[in-house]
Amino acid sequence: MKNEPAQSTQDARAAADSPYDHWVFWCESSSCRFSGAAESRAALVAALRAQGTSNVAVVRSGCLGLCGAGPNAVTYPEGTVYLHADREHADRLAANLARGTPDQLLAVKTPAWYREHLVARLGRIVEHLVSRLRADEGGR
Ligand code: FES
Numbered sequence: 001m002k003n004e005p006a007q008s009t010q011d012a013r014a015a016a017d018s019p020y021d022h023w024v025f026w027c028e029s030s031s032c033r034f035s036g037a038a039e040s041r042a043a044l045v046a047a048l049r050a051q052g053t054s055n056v057a058v059v060r061s062g063c064l065g066l067c068g069a070g071p072n073a074v075t076y077p078e079g080t081v082y083l084h085a086d087r088e089h090a091d092r093l094a095a096n097l098a099r100g101t102p103d104q105l106l107a108v109k110t111p112a113w114y115r116e117h118l119v120a121r122l123g124r125i126v127e128h129l130v131s132r133l134r135a136d137e138g139g140r
Pocket of ligand 1 (some may be wrong): 027028029030031032033062063064065066067070072128
């Protein structure tokens with residue numbers, strides 16, 4: 001099963017104006033937080049900085065409905081799902097996120113319909129976040 005990004009008008013709009021090529025939504029809700037989500041996100045951000053990556057946005061999120069396998073994360077526009085995204089995987093995740101390629105060891109295979117639904121929902125969130133970024137830039 002290929003892990004390709006879903007294409008929609010929403011995706012195209014969000015991607016066109018985004019200052020980032022890739023987004024990762026990192027669950028820090030209760031179960032994932034208990035499993036070390038804050039520490040693994042911090043390790044990922046440090047790894048992205050260490051490799052000089054500036055095209056990836058890391059966004060804390062609420063529950064992704066994948067509790068029990070945390071820390072969990074999903075990406076946009078790829079729609080890759082990561083379970084057990086522990087801090088020891090930060091370097092390899094950072095490298096894959098910068099390229100927009102799913103990490104072959106950590107990515108979970110998902111049905112196309114699920115990925116398309118996920119990407120469409122994330123596209124609306126990214127569009128909202130990008131519009132807020134642009135508004136903040138205009139207010140400076
Ligand atoms: S608490 Fe992280 S997926 Fe539910």
